[in-house]
Structure formats: C-alpha cells, structure tokens
Amino acid sequence: RGVSSNVRLSRKDVVQNWIKQGESFELTETCKLVLLEGDITEWHIDGQTDAIVNAANTRLLGGGGVDGAIHDAAGRELKEACRQIPQVTRGVRCPTGEARITRGFRLPVSRIIHTVGPIYWNNSRAAEQLQDAYKNSCSLAVQEGLKYIAFPAISCGIYGYPVEEAASVALRTVKETSAGLQEVHFVLFEEKAYFTWSNEAESTLKKI
Numbered sequence: 001r002g003v004s005s006n007v008r009l010s011r012k013d014v015v016q017n018w019i020k021q022g023e024s025f026e027l028t029e030t031c032k033l034v035l036l037e038g039d040i041t042e043w044h045i046d047g048q049t050d051a052i053v054n055a056a057n058t059r060l061l062g063g064g065g066v067d068g069a070i071h072d073a074a075g076r077e078l079k080e081a082c083r084q085i086p087q088v089t090r091g092v093r094c095p096t097g098e099a100r101i102t103r104g105f106r107l108p109v110s111r112i113i114h115t116v117g118p119i120y121w122n123n124s125r126a127a128e129q130l131q132d133a134y135k136n137s138c139s140l141a142v143q144e145g146l147k148y149i150a151f152p153a154i155s156c157g158i159y160g161y162p163v164e165e166a167a168s169v170a171l172r173t174v175k176e177t178s179a180g181l182q183e184v185h186f187v188l189f190e191e192k193a194y195f196t197w198s199n200e201a202e203s204t205l206k207k208i
C-alpha cells in the first residue's frame with residue numbers, strides 16, 4: 001500500500017542523499033575517523049584529494065554488491081580503465097590483499113582505489129589478507145597524495161567475513177597505516193555493520 005504498483009524506483013532514486021550524519025573519533029593525533037551509514041557512491045569531500053575504496057574481485061571488471069554500485073555510478077569509462085590495468089597472472093589484475101587505483105569518472109571523488117578482500121570460508125589467511133587490503137589501500141592513497149579516504153566493509157557481503165571480526169581488523173589496521181591521511185571514513189551500508197563499527201570505535205578510540 002502507499003506506493004502504486006506501477007511506480008518503479010530505480011536504485012538511484014532509492015539511495016539518493018542517503019548518507020546519514022555519523023560519528024567522529026580521534027584515530028591518531030593527526031587523523032580523524034568518521035563513521036557514516038549509507039551509499040559510498042555518494043561520498044566525497046573535495047573532489048581532489050579524496051578517494052573511495054571498492055571491494056572488488058581479482059579480475060577488476062565489476063561484480064555485485066558495492067563493486068556493482070560503484071561501476072554503475074562511475075560509468076563505462078571505469079570498466080575501460082580497469083581493463084587497462086595489467087594482468088599479473090591470467091585474468092588477475094589485483095591479487096587478494098593488494099590495491100590498484102583509477103580515476104573517479106562520473107563519481108564525485110578524485111580517485112577510486114580498488115582492493116580485493118579475502119573470501120572468508122576455509123581460509124586460514126583471511127585476517128592477514130583483510131589487513132593487507134586496508135593497509136595497501138591506505139598506502140596507495142598516501143603515495144598518490146590523497147588526504148581523505150572512504151572504505152566500505154570490505155569482505156562483509158558476498159565474501160562472508162563476520163562483521164564483528166572485520167570491524168576489529170579494519171579499525172586496528174587503519175589506525176596503524178593512516179599516517180599522511182587527514183580523515184579515514186567508513187561508509188556502512190547496513191545498520192548492523194554501522195553499529196558494530198561504532199561499538200568497536202567507542203571501545204578503542206576517543207570520541208570527538
């Protein structure tokens with residue numbers, strides 16, 4: 001009831017202006033942590049020194065989840081740019097835990113950092129690989145002179161990483177590797193992820 005059956009909302013209509021005001025914490029003396037709930041494709045700071053991180057797969061040619069949303073919003077040029085990234089082994093442009101960078105194309109950010117989180121199941125190296133994904137994304141951002149970076153909850157969707165464990169790895173790792181960055185944001189799509197990140201931050205960091 002309420003919405004007529006012949007009204008079809010596109011994904012864009014549903015999520016427009018969907019980033020909610022969040023919370024801030026002191027990550028380190030020089031870097032702020034910001035937690036937000038919403039759609040990462042809408043996030044931006046200044047369009048010049050900002051980047052969002054994509055939770056991609058090793059082929060880097062798009063997929064479902066946040067990867068699909070980013071490719072949809074950035075436009076076809078993004079897929080073309082990804083295709084140009086050299087393959088390390090057959091079909092693999094970015095091994096698990098590593099990161100690659102492209103322009104933002106139709107997104108309001110300057111750059112997109114593509115990283116590949118671990119598939120959680122039957123993977124004894126999952127924590128180490130998740131840590132690498134965060135660490136290499138931050139390092140690449142610093143290397144490229146970026147100041148603001150926004151992460152989704154890497155591996156917490158299709159790749160099955162439990163949210164509590166992921167939040168702890170994510171916050172610990174960005175704290176260790178944020179030197180050179182001004183702000184690290186997490187844009188969390190699901191309420192559960194938002195509250196889990198928020199609880200983890202409250203128990204380990206100072207709120208500002």
Ligand code: AR6
Binds near residue numbers: 067157189
């Ligand atoms: N903004 C922010 N977060 C989002 C958005 C969005 N628009 N959409 C989904 N999420 P997933 P993974 C959240 O599955 O687990 C793809 O097919 C989602 O709720 O996107 O790393 C790739 O091509 C979840 O919390 O990524 C790979 O094959 C988090 O983003 C595979 O999925 C990550 O979920 C990667 O799986």
